Amino acid sequence: MRQIVPDLDVSSLLESVAYPAILLSDEYEILAWNQKYLDSFGELSEGQNCYQVSHGYDRPCDQAGESCPLQACRESKAKERVLHIHNTPRGREHIDVEMLPLKNRSGQPSYFIEILKPVTIASAETNGEQMVGRSPAFNDMLELIQLVAPRKTSVLLLGESGTGKELAAKAIHDASPNANQSMITVECAGLTETLFESELFGHVKGAFTGASQNKPGLLEAAGGGTLFLDEIGDVPMGMQVKLLRLLETGTYRAVGSTQLKRADFRLVSATNKDLPAMIARGEFREDLYYRINAFPIVLPPLRDRSGDMALLSQSLLDKLAGKASYRLTKEAVMRLESEHFPGNIRELRNVLERGMIFARSNILDLSVLERSLKNHASLGDIAKNEGDELSTWTDLKTQQRRYLHRLLQHCHGDKQMAADIAGISARSLYRKLEGE
Incomplete structure (x- = not known):
């Protein structure tokens, strides 16, 4: 690795970092890297820009609608931190990025060290066990989790x-x-x-x-x-x-x-x-x-996680299907994106599970989703259908109990499904049905 900064052993500096790290110029050019970076992200060539390698952008992150840690570091002249989604040999991954300024004798940042810490508690690809998402709202929440x-x-x-x-x-x-x-x-x-x-x-x-x-x-x-x-x-x-x-x-x-x-x-x-x-x-x-x-x-509701529907739906299908393989068509995903889910991911899961039952193959197309949604009852739907009965409800407890009985009937006696739709635990469902 060639000497980049006068009087500074760049190779020793980067190799001393416990995580993948690269040295950047003030113009976003990658000048050097450590072995941990090569092991995690693959080979590099001198002269490549960080935003090209990490995101595939043709301009810096802040000009592409994202926060740019180098720009923030340049302005603050101090360490900056941001959560990004980077391209890796394994697909897209959440990365906790730290940017450190290297200042010249006049106190101005001349070079920057970017340290990349993989976030293992969430996935930017389909995953049946972890939180998944790429939307800004999801990333904001994930960044808070990483901090605390x-x-x-x-x-x-x-x-x-x-x-x-x-x-x-x-x-x-x-x-x-x-x-x-x-x-x-x-x-x-x-x-x-x-x-x-x-x-x-x-x-x-x-x-x-x-x-x-x-x-x-x-x-x-x-x-x-x-x-x-x-x-x-x-x-x-x-x-x-x-x-x-x-x-x-x-x-x-x-x-x-x-x-x-x-x-x-x-x-x-x-x-x-x-x-x-x-x-x-x-x-x-x-x-x-x-x-x-x-x-x-x-935690952001599903309606605020623009762009996460396809990723979330596929992750839920993979978890529900076990060894089988189901997928949604583009039109089906668009239909889900237009739907309001007051029960959020739990409610989406129920719709997809019904879709798997209705599907005649491993493809959930628009017709399957329409049938699944037609058989889907939300709190608002039931309240609307029972408008004529409101005058007969004597008190809130009785009203609640009637709603839960009708919901349980809709779920064919499946108490866990009814509890999920109602947004309560199964234990609470039992208690409320008994009128305690």
């Missing part, structure tokens, strides 16, 4: 039902320093205060009727990993006090025990509810809200 994951900061995942909050929680855990520890999920919806406390803290023998032996709680199972409280807006008020005490002191007691235990976990919470509105109604503690909301991340 290395810390123990409490994260609150916000967004509509079906936007993938549990997958986002798993991504935070997988990108954390404690990824080798457990991630414990607690479904808060439908749990009574007593059951919630027993599940979370554990109990000792004789603590209550039926407690025939000591049982460790989920906090103990988390063991230095991540505790994910899904639908935290449903935590009973009495339990919110104990949860707040846990977060403030890091200690707890098993039900029926006087022994104080110390908890070691990273908290990630999620809800699709308006917690500030619940606070105003006296349904959620304000002090607990500020404890769990140290770093909020809003």
